[in-house]
Amino acid sequence: MRRLTVVAATALFLTGCASFSEDGGFGKVSELTKERTGQSANWQRSAGETDTANARLAELLKQPLNADSVVQIALLNNRDLQASYAELGIAESDLVRSGRLANPSFSFGRLSGNGIVEIDRALLFDVLGLLTMPLAKQVEQRRFEQSQLQAAFETVGVASEARKAFFEAVTVQQLVGYYGQVKEAADASNELAKRMAAAGNFNKLAQMREQSFYSDATAQLARAQHQALAARERLTRALALTGDQLGFTLPERLPDLPAAPAEPKDAEQTAMDKRLDVLMAKRATESTAKSLGLTQTTRFINVLHAGYQNKSSTGEQRSNGYEIELELPLFDFGSARMARAEATYMQSVNRTAQVAINARSEVRESYSAYRTAYDLARHYRDEVVPLRKRIADENLLRYNGMLASVFELLADSKDQIASVTGAVEALRDYWVAETNLQSALTGRSPGSTPGMGPSTAAASAQPAH
16 A cells, blocks of 8 residues: 555656646747747737737738748738647647556446445556656657747748748739830830831831730730739738738839858758758657657556555455556567567658758759859849940930931830849849748758749740841
8 A cells, every 4th residue: 555655646746747838839939930030930829919919910011011021921920820830739738648647547346146245446557657657758758849840840931931922022013014114115116106107107017016016015014914913912822911901012122132142151061950851850760769769668568557456345344455457468569569660760760861861952952043043133233234224325325316216216125125024033033042042051941943044024025026
């Protein structure tokens, strides 16, 4: 009885030590997120927290959006993200439960006959669960830490997608404005060509070329307007906006190119130390290893209950004692569980190695894409666009000096379309590549890196001849 009392007291002490944390482990998630995105994550678990988030959201939407504010909005408002945080609560519940002994079982039996009543009583405790509780709690602790990394992983992914959707929406909106100007110029040249052709001062072939340019400009503007709508809707979905929130304002143009490109030091090692999918893979392997240790501990003894028992019969003194219930390994010696655990561990080791290989490769690829995008954007900014402007200025001087016709001036404007479009899209490619590089370094896989070939819009902007 003294031993059973000690067991029960120990169980009650350990159970009292297992409790929920104040923040549900979300402080670590917010810390990991802020380190990688500059913004804190937001888990809304009460009506008050939701009201606070909605107030901050309304404040952000009053101003034109920027790359930082869209990340804040996404982290405040994305419903899928809030749903994924529930996994953190589930993991903490499992952790707390692993630190609590299973409820004791009570059995009661009554037999009567020939004027005699026999009563059996027993109170059983899961002794094996008590013995393996520290190891089981370590396993659940690692799983809880894994859930924290997973929550941060999802949060960083939402932030990255919101940034890229923002850059795309601003780019297409900026191009719509430019294509509108091209359309107006094409409309004017087409009307002038019609009048001159009717007066006999313009040949039919030249007039049809102007009409073709006008048709192409009209079609291109229509395509760009749809692309702008589609890009804005993608941003809307990334930010989970609806109703009155849809009237958000985008800036007129993309942010300027930085003065110099970033030069991350020890990029591959940074990815190994900080990238969330790499850390998750490592923790998964550690958790599996701990689970293997638990399997080894319980290989032969799978069920072990011990407890107090008494028995009383009519007219006889009550008998006291104890009862032990043990599963005997007559048919299953635990070899199947051991084999499964070992195979699961090796599976986890190999997957971790592959994640690390992929992460290193993606860092190298992302940095190459980043530098290429920066160099191209700088080339457009410093070489292509200034050259096209000098050509336009020279043609304007020739036109003012009556050395060039209005149609020669308009032809030069046609040649500028591809240059302007290419410059805007090259700047967009830089900001997207910068987002992908940061993700590859400390967050998660950025996915396939976009190519650096001629843009579709630039190709379609070529004048007809």
